[in-house]
Amino acid sequence: MTMLIGSCAKSLPAPVVVDTACSWVRIIYLTDHDIDVLDKQTKRDILAHNKAVQANCP
Incomplete structure (x- = not known):
């Protein structure tokens, strides 16, 4: 009897x-x-607001 575990062992991309x-x-x-x-x-x-945008969103 063969166990089918191959479908669970796939490596997914990050x-x-x-x-x-x-x-x-x-x-x-x-x-x-x-x-x-x-x-x-x-x-x-x-x-x-403008200072926060400049500091956090270059």
């Missing part, structure tokens, strides 16, 4: 990991009008 963490994040650019009408907190938030 998984490919694709880093998409930065694919949906972009620098926020402001126009002169934006700068005039946005409040200070929003400008600070945009600055923090």
Whole structure:
């Protein structure tokens, strides 16, 4: 009697990991009008966002 274990012994290729963490994040650019009408907190938030993008998504 022959045991059929060959189908379980296949070596699979290593998984490919694709880093998409930065694919949906972009620098926020402001126009002169934006700068005039946005409040200070929003400008600070945009600055923090832009710094984080530059630091984490080269």
